[in-house]
Amino acid sequence: MNEMQSxxxxxxxxxxxxxxIDCDEASIKEFARQYSDPEKSDTENAVSLYYAVRDQIRYxxxxxxxxxxxxxxxxxxxxxxxxxxxxxxxxxAVARAAGIPARLGFSDVRNHLSSxxxxxLMDTDxxxxxxxxxxxxxxxxxxxxxxxxxxxxxxxGVLPLEFDGKEDAIMHPFNSxxxxxxxxxNERGEFDDFPHAQFVSDIEKIYPKxxxxxxxxxxxxxxxxxxxxxxxx
Numbered sequence: 001m002n003e004m005q006s007x008x009x010x011x012x013x014x015x016x017x018x019x020x021i022d023c024d025e026a027s028i029k030e031f032a033r034q035y036s037d038p039e040k041s042d043t044e045n046a047v048s049l050y051y052a053v054r055d056q057i058r059y060x061x062x063x064x065x066x067x068x069x070x071x072x073x074x075x076x077x078x079x080x081x082x083x084x085x086x087x088x089x090x091x092x093a094v095a096r097a098a099g100i101p102a103r104l105g106f107s108d109v110r111n112h113l114s115s116x117x118x119x120x121l122m123d124t125d126x127x128x129x130x131x132x133x134x135x136x137x138x139x140x141x142x143x144x145x146x147x148x149x150x151x152x153x154x155x156x157g158v159l160p161l162e163f164d165g166k167e168d169a170i171m172h173p174f175n176s177x178x179x180x181x182x183x184x185x186n187e188r189g190e191f192d193d194f195p196h197a198q199f200v201s202d203i204e205k206i207y208p209k210x211x212x213x214x215x216x217x218x219x220x221x222x223x224x225x226x227x228x229x230x231x232x233x
Contacts, residue, residue, distance in 0.1 A: 014101035032097035085131035
């Protein structure tokens with residue numbers, strides 16, 4: 001096998017369906033068709049898909065569950081909501097469906113504005129396995145973080161992440177009030193599919209109280225809690 005054939009094989013793995021990045025599902029392909037255009041460049045389509053996932057899939061911290069189904073891209077699309085990891089998986093899936101090589105990246109970040117309640121549950125302001133999509137555009141990998149939808153950002157004073165397909169879109173170090181917000185601590189690398197077993201193992205070790213908490217639909221106050229989680233109290 002020559003070098004070109006080897007590269008083609010690797011690239012194919014970044015375009016193929018996986019257990020979690022189910023880009024062959026009809027709903028994923030339809031979403032990609034709706035927000036991309038074969039007549040446009042990969043960069044233009046990547047930008048369009050990024051904003052569609054960012055703003056049409058609501059950020060919901062209560063989607064933080066351990067079951068595998070919660071992280072399958074087509075399920076997130078159907079639910080219309082998710083936290084950073086499911087939304088990153090969805091962006092990778094619709095990108096692959098549009099013919100854009102994509103994989104998943106993960107970092108550990110420190111949220112300097114996390115709420116008192118959340119810090120008590122987590123015993124830390126360190127958020128491990130923060131997820132983003134990595135898209136191959138113009139010969140290089142570009143990070144795209146579609147976590148916070150525009151309505152939530154505007155409501156709670158969080159700077160929305162913009163994406164131009166040329167530079168990384170990662171969490172802002174400061175919020176709109178110039179308060180320190182997200183600090184990247186550790187890069188966990190990039191993956192062809194979601195490493196669910198390792199994610200669950202690490203989460204259960206680091207956040208035992210959070211994992212033990214059961215949130216019922218009746219007990220939710222999503223708007224208030226999202227405000228706490230994003231801005232701090």
